[in-house]
Amino acid sequence: MSENLLKVEDLVSGYGRSQVLYGMHLQIDAGQCVTLLGRNGMGKTTTVKNIMGMHPAWQGQVRFKGFGIQNLPSYRVAQRGIGLVPEGRQIFPNLSVEENLVATAADRHKKRNPWTLQRIYELFPRLRERAGNFGNQLSGGEQQMLAISRALMTNPELLILDEATEGLSPLVRQEIWAALALLRREGMAILVIDKNLAPLLQLADRHYIVEKGRIVWDGDSDALKADAGARQKYLGA
Structure with missing residues (x-):
């Protein structure tokens, strides 16, 4: 039986x-890949910020391995085993690729089998080639590889990617x-936000669609493939 890893319940949040x-909700079990889908401005990134302690929730619970993390600062959330690949990558521009990787x-x-520089370079050989280059000397794709690798180097139990392949x-x-x-x-358990539906349907075990801060649809890939109405209404796909 899979172990419940992350559970978000009745999350209420905003700005000012x-x-x-x-009342956002979602659940990820150990080893699952789950998506959070929806058009821009529907609350996906805010949900991630609430999970990671980057923005306070007004109400609701975020539990990781059964422990409430909604009131923890971001570094404590990361220490508990959640790695974030943020929208915009946010690598250190004045550090080399290798310095970015070992910094955290x-x-x-x-x-x-922990993540090490050797394993990272096997996963993304291009980073080995660019190990001495500064972050601001990398292409957008190389920066995203570096952002993913930097999160992996914290050896998380859950990896969250906000706009995994945008641009x-x-x-x-x-x-x-x-x-x-x-x-x-x-x-590895993964929560991924992205607009490229076709690869997500092959990758993920479960999908949640958010519309105006609420989950309006959830199900597995077969169900989402079959529900053309939901895809058109909420994703324009």
Whole structure:
């Protein structure tokens, strides 16, 4: 039986007087890949910020491995085992690729096969080639590989990717999807936000669609493939 890893319940949040989330909920079990889908401005990134302690929730609960994390600062959430690949990548521009990777590296949970520089360079050989280059000297695709790798170097139990392939070339997208498929096969739990539905239908176990701060549809890939009405109404796909 799969272990419940992350559970978000009745999450209410916003900015100032503007409410964004209206009872958001989702669940990720150990080893699952789950998507959070929806048009821009519907509350996906706010949900991620609430999970990661980057923005306070007004109401509701965020539980990771059964422990409430909604009131923890971001660094404590990360220490508990959640790695974030944020929208916009946010790598350190004045550090080299290798310095970016080791800056926050940790193996707090003593994994059997932890992520190391060697494993990262095997996953993304291009980063080995660019190891001495500064972050601001990389292409957009290389920066996204670095952002994913930096999160992996914290050896998380759950990896969250906000806009995993936005603005990337088709070839780089394929490389990112292949890497995520490998992580999934290795048993890492993943929450991914992206607009490219076709690869997500192959990758993910479950999908949640958010509309105006509420989950309006959820189900597995077969159900989403079959529900053309939901795809057109909420995703324009």
